[in-house]
Amino acid sequence: MTTTTSRGLLLFVVAVVAMFCVSAAQSPCPAPSTCQSDTCVGMRCPYNEFTYCEMDCNTCKPKFFDLEKKEEKCDKLTLKCRLMHLEMVKKKKGSRSGGAPDGGRQDTDELYDPDCDAQQQFRAKQCDNGTGECWCVNSAGVRNTDKSKSGVDCPKLVLCSQIVLDFFLPMDHKPSEDEKIQNVQKVKDILGKNYFVIPDQFKNVQLLDTRNMIVTLTQNVSGNVADIATVAYLADKQLKAGKLQTSETPPQTIEVDPDARKPIVWFYDDEPPRMSPSRMAPGIIAIIVIAVLAAVTAAVIFFWWKKQQGTKKYNRAHKEQQELQDAA
Numbered sequence: 028m029t030t031t032t033s034r035g036l037l038l039f040v041v042a043v044v045a046m047f048c049v050s051a052a053q054s055p056c057p058a059p060s061t062c063q064s065d066t067c068v069g070m071r072c073p074y075n076e077f078t079y080c081e082m083d084c085n086t087c088k089p090k091f092f093d094l095e096k097k098e099e100k101c102d103k104l105t106l107k108c109r110l111m112h113l114e115m116v117k118k119k120k121g122s123r124s125g126g127a128p129d130g131g132r133q134d135t136d137e138l139y140d141p142d143c144d145a146q147q148q149f150r151a152k153q154c155d156n157g158t159g160e161c162w163c164v165n166s167a168g169v170r171n172t173d174k175s176k177s178g179v180d181c182p183k184l185v186l187c188s189q190i191v192l193d194f195f196l197p198m199d200h201k202p203s204e205d206e207k208i209q210n211v212q213k214v215k216d217i218l219g220k221n222y223f224v225i226p227d228q229f230k231n232v233q234l235l236d237t238r239n240m241i242v243t244l245t246q247n248v249s250g251n252v253a254d255i256a257t258v259a260y261l262a263d264k265q266l267k268a269g270k271l272q273t274s275e276t277p278p279q280t281i282e283v284d285p286d287a288r289k290p291i292v293w294f295y296d297d298e299p300p301r302m303s304p305s306r307m308a309p310g311i312i313a314i315i316v317i318a319v320l321a322a323v324t325a326a327v328i329f330f331w332w333k334k335q336q337g338t339k340k341y342n343r344a345h346k347e348q349q350e351l352q353d354a355a
Contacts, residue, residue: 062087072101073221073274074261077113094120104222106147107168107257115140133291136170151181163301166246167256171300189230189295190259192242194266195287196234207234213281214242220273222258225250238284259292266290
């Protein structure tokens with residue numbers, strides 16, 4: 028074999044190897060022919076919308092990764108703190124991807140990029156690096172102190188033990204008792220199937236005569252329970268999109284009245300928030316005002332009643348004295 032022929036053969040081999048290496052680098056799998064190319068088509072992670080699918084070339088099964096390329100297990104809920112962080116990543120970079128009980132408050136703050144611990148739980152103290160402000164949050168990530176640049180003390184993470192979903196159904200009539208029972212059960216089924224809410228976590232679910240659906244979830248139960256903050260975060264997104272529904276076919280669905288006020292999520296902590304009155308939500312301020320007015324009204328009525336009783340007693344004594352004088 029001549030030197031020219033040897034060089035030509037060597038160049039051919041190098042070219043073939045180079046083409047193979049380029050092809051392998053561009054392909055997610057070293058041997059893509061062994062797997063179906065459409066493995067990820069139509070696949071989604073049901074508990075984390077901020078994910079994308081890639082094929083595992085060893086098993087040919089789909090794998091999901093979040094926007095920071097961390098593998099995501101899609102058989103359980105991704106907790107709210109992590110979801111909020113990924114939502115902020117998406118916003119910054121782009122990606123592929125009425126009848127509540129008294130005492131509750133809304134999360135009126137804008138979405139922020141939270142600081143999460145290793146278990147995806149909110150840290151008690153949160154800060155905005157842009158403004159230099161810090162504040163404390165509860166276990167649902169909802170602020171429970173004023174924001175401050177001079178430092179804020181967050182000794183512990185206060186438990187948000189109860190959350191209420193508050194929305195209206197699109198009905199043009201007062202719901203019958205059968206309709207109430209059916210819709211209540213449907214809500215329980217959807218939240219159970221979608222987010223693993225167990226029966227004991229439904230503290231109260233009722234459909235009022237006003238078409239107002241009130242769903243009260245509690246964290247204070249034992250066993251393998253769902254994180255109600257995450258449930259509320261995901262359910263609120265569905266409600267504001269117009270309906271609660273399962274991922275099954277056909278799905279179970281609860282429609283939301285688009286003409287009523289928007290759905291509200293109410294948060295109830297084990298400890299009262301440490302915020303100045305001027306920064307508290309209007310609902311809480313209204314409750315305080317009503318309580319004060321009720322106390323003042325009760326005091327006025329009590330003193331008026333006491334005065335009336337004293338006047339009657341004086342009149343009776345005066346009358347008896349007058350009768351004795353007349354008899355004498």
